[in-house]
Amino acid sequence: MTPSSPAGSLPNSPELTFSTPITIAILGGTGRVGSGLATKLASQGHRLLLGTLNPDDAAANWSGPAVTFTDTAAAARDGQIVINATPGDTSLERLSALRSELSGKILVDVTNATQRNATSPLGDLCYPGSSLAEKLQAALPHTRVVKTLNTMMFKVMTNPQGLSSPPTAFLSGNDAGAKTTVRALLAELGWQNEQLMDLGDVTTARGTEELFLFVPYLVKTLGFVPFAVTVAH
Numbered sequence: 048m049t050p051s052s053p054a055g056s057l058p059n060s061p062e063l064t065f066s067t068p069i070t071i072a073i074l075g076g077t078g079r080v081g082s083g084l085a086t087k088l089a090s091q092g093h094r095l096l097l098g099t100l101n102p103d104d105a106a107a108n109w110s111g112p113a114v115t116f117t118d119t120a121a122a123a124r125d126g127q128i129v130i131n132a133t134p135g136d137t138s139l140e141r142l143s144a145l146r147s148e149l150s151g152k153i154l155v156d157v158t159n160a161t162q163r164n165a166t167s168p169l170g171d172l173c174y175p176g177s178s179l180a181e182k183l184q185a186a187l188p189h190t191r192v193v194k195t196l197n198t199m200m201f202k203v204m205t206n207p208q209g210l211s212s213p214p215t216a217f218l219s220g221n222d223a224g225a226k227t228t229v230r231a232l233l234a235e236l237g238w239q240n241e242q243l244m245d246l247g248d249v250t251t252a253r254g255t256e257e258l259f260l261f262v263p264y265l266v267k268t269l270g271f272v273p274f275a276v277t278v279a280h
């Protein structure tokens with residue numbers, strides 16, 4: 048296992064491999080996305096730090112495998128990889144405040160950033176013409192942001208073989224090494240390499256984030272069932 052880099056520095060390579068357990072922080076760890084990812088990754092033997100506003104309450108309500116609940120800053124500081132599973136409309140403000148804790152880390156951003164309004168049931172994009180991933184990368188220049196898993200319902204993230212056709216997990220990010228590490232993380236969640244599609248640099252996240260506009264119509268048509276975007280080619 049390669050330890051996390053010191054704050055402020057970015058290793059070139061080699062990247063983390065998962066031949067031994069690593070410490071994974073999840074911000075928004077008590078939510079549907081965060082708790083699902085935590086349960087799967089903890090069951091794979093990794094150490095999970097779940098960042099939450101109320102660690103004691105969260106621990107009292109947890110019935111999954113052994114994890115550690117802590118405050119968001121401590122989770123960001125101590126995780127070797129940090130997953131952002133907080134509400135997307137406030138993620139930029141929240142994570143910008145963690146700039147020093149996130150320095151040198153890989154940030155896996157699985158969020159969608161929309162704001163509810165009277166005419167749109169799940170909300171319009173917070174960053175039309177851009178993306179939350181780009182905003183996070185700009186705000187956190189010493190952090191390597193990788194966008195992934197935001198094009199599916201949360202249940203698919205940890206059970207990608209459970210759909211009638213294989214879903215696709217897209218990756219967007221500027222750092223090739225970070226994307227290699229995130230591929231390894233996705234493998235821990237059950238994703239096959241052929242299901243992963245590297246779209247390119249972080250600006251490509253605007254494509255996957257914009258797919259969120261599709262979701263209310265899918266849910267209206269399909270009901271609240273697991274679904275994901277898949278690319279046939």
Ligand SMILES: NC(=O)c1ccc[n+]([C@@H]2O[C@H](COP(=O)([O-])OP(=O)(O)OC[C@H]3O[C@@H](n4cnc5c(N)ncnc54)[C@H](OP(=O)(O)O)[C@@H]3O)[C@@H](O)[C@H]2O)c1
Pocket residue numbers: 074075076077078079080081098099100101105132133134135136137141157158159160196197198199200201202
């Ligand atoms: N649900 C899905 O199927 C799905 C699929 C793809 C992507 N996403 C994205 O994943 C993210 C999480 O979705 P979710 O469904 O898991 O949401 P959720 O169930 O509402 O959980 C989000 C968690 O973030 C924390 N949180 C909420 N408001 C906060 C605030 N104002 N400040 C700090 N922390 C706050 C809460 O944990 P604490 O109070 O314990 O801190 C909460 O448990 C969203 O960005 C969403 O767009 C969701």
